[in-house]
Amino acid sequence: MDANAAAKLAAGLGMGLATLGPGIGIGYMTGRATDAIARQPEAVGEIRTTMIIGVALAEALALYAFVIAIFLAIVVK
């Protein structure tokens, strides 16, 4: 297997595996946020803001892998 084929395989496989962690994290975070809103409905604004910040930070971890995957798939010849 030459370098080009190995790089493209690694890009696809790596990106797929990298979405597992943030998927679990964001799902758990949204579930806990829903519990918190059900427990105290008048704090909806703050809970929503905190959840959005948490989602953006967890999403960034998948994006680090995305940047490496793009580099492997397009730049490596």
Add this chain to the structure above:
Amino acid sequence: MAAEEQGDKIVEALNELSVHNFITLPKIGPFDFSISNTVVYMWVSAAIVLIFFLVVTRRLRKDPDRLQVIAESLMNFATGHITGQLGPKGKKYYYIALTLFAYIFTMNIVGLIPKPLFMRAVTPTANINVTFGLAFVVFCVTQFQGFKRHGFRGYVGSWLTPPGVPKAMAIPLNAIFFVVHLMGELFKPLSLAIRLFGNTIAGHLVILVMLGLVLKFSSYLIAVPPLAFVVAMNGFEIFVAFLQAYIFSLLSVIYIESAIYAGH
């Protein structure tokens, strides 16, 4: 052979993301100052933000009209949400938070408006160099504020172990703490850059690959679901543009505040 030609249509759709030089200037060492379409759209976004705020501040009146309401709500958003955690010392950071937020949001939106082909539209933040430049500005501001407020010994001293460790254990622990903290300080602005770049480029890539698929199949019936998805994805991109601008400015303010606070 036919599959290769049709696969090339997807690659051709991705040419929308390429950088095109309008005026090519010679390179000075490693720096290339040619005027590309990314640079032109950065200037356009800066001009939009500047003209908007200039126009609003010339015509301030007690009974606000619509433009002033937009500007005031932007200012309240920056001061309330973003710098609210700094407390009363946060007043001087209103401007950097508001500038970063308005500029990054405008740059993201400029790339989503449909324009004719000769204008060579591109989103400036879909270029890692642009986001890295913004993150470098934040890095410089944090280090400068840290060194200004605490002096050299105080600021670098806050990167070592907390006081109260016996002397014999202190030296290897100091080294470990210092290296870990240094890597963290270098990584935090880099993560800001990659987060903004990755979110913007991922949205654009999904839209362009879907459009390439539509070109590849060349059939009216099969083209309907991808086009509906592309419309929905453009709407989602507007939300992502706002969210990523907010996250960038919020995290910048948090990093500046942690450099000023410096753990004591």
